Amino acid sequence: MTLGENGAVDPDQPDQPEQQPATSTYRFATPIVVRVVGGLVVALAVLVVLAAVVVALAGWSVVVLAVVLAVGLLTVVGVAGWLRRGLAVVRLDAEGYVVRGVRGAGVTRARWADVVEAAAAHRAGTPVLELRLREGGTTTVPVAVLDADRDAFANDVRGRLRARG
Numbered sequence: 001m002t003l004g005e006n007g008a009v010d011p012d013q014p015d016q017p018e019q020q021p022a023t024s025t026y027r028f029a030t031p032i033v034v035r036v037v038g039g040l041v042v043a044l045a046v047l048v049v050l051a052a053v054v055v056a057l058a059g060w061s062v063v064v065l066a067v068v069l070a071v072g073l074l075t076v077v078g079v080a081g082w083l084r085r086g087l088a089v090v091r092l093d094a095e096g097y098v099v100r101g102v103r104g105a106g107v108t109r110a111r112w113a114d115v116v117e118a119a120a121a122h123r124a125g126t127p128v129l130e131l132r133l134r135e136g137g138t139t140t141v142p143v144a145v146l147d148a149d150r151d152a153f154a155n156d157v158r159g160r161l162r163a164r165g
Contacts, residue, residue, distance in 0.1 A: 024156050025088035028101070029147045037080045044072040090141055090153075092160055097131075099139055107137040112164040118157050129154060 051068040054060075091098045096111035104123075110133055117132045123140060127150065131139040143150045 022093060024090075024092040026090040026092075026146045026148050026153060027085070027087065028083055028089055029145055030084075032145050033080060033083045036083060037076060040076045040079060044069075044076060047072060089146060092156060094160070094163065097139070097157075097160075099141055102141065102145065105140055107133060107139045110137075110139065112160055115161060115164075118154075118161060120154070129157065131157075 048065070048069055051065050055062065055065045087101055089099065089101050091100075094112075096109065096114075099105045099108045102108075110131070114133050114135070115131050116134055119130050119132070121128050121130045121140075123142070126142050126144055129141045129143055131141075133139070141153075143153060146153060
C-alpha cells in the first residue's frame with residue numbers, strides 16, 4: 001500500500017486530481033464471504049442431522065425436516081447476499097468514516113477533522129490502514145478484508161483527508 005513516505009498520508013503531497021464520490025462504501029472481499037458462508041453451511045448440516053434424529057425418534061413427518069432444511073438454506077442465502085451486497089464494512093463520506101463488522105478495529109466511527117494521521121502498517125502479519133485520532137484512539141482497517149484495491153482505498157482516504165480543509 002502506498003500512502004506516502006514512511007507509510008504516512010501526506011495531505012500536501014501533489015497528486016493527480018481525484019474526483020471523489022460523496023460517499024464511498026467498501027464491502028467484504030469474496031474470500032471472507034465464502035469463509036463465513038462455508039461456516040454457515042456446516043452449521044446447517046449439523047442442524048439438519050440433529051433435526052433428522054429428532055424427527056426419526058419422535059415419529060414426526062419428514063415435512064418437519066424439509067421445513068428445517070428450507071429455512072436453513074434461505075438463511076444461508078440471505079446472509080450471503082447481505083454480506084456481499086448489503087453490509088458496508090467501511091463507509092467514507094465528506095464528514096468522516098464508519099467501520100463495521102471488523103474485530104479489533106478500535107474506534108469505529110470518527111470525523112475527518114479528528115484524524116491526525118493515516119498510515120500503512122502490519123498487524124499480526126496483515127496489512128492494515130491505521131487512522132490515528134487526536135484523542136489518542138486509532139481505527140485499524142485490515143485492507144485484505146475489503147473488496148477493493150489497497151491503493152485505491154488508501155487514495156480515497158488520502159483524498160478525504162486533503163478535502164477536510
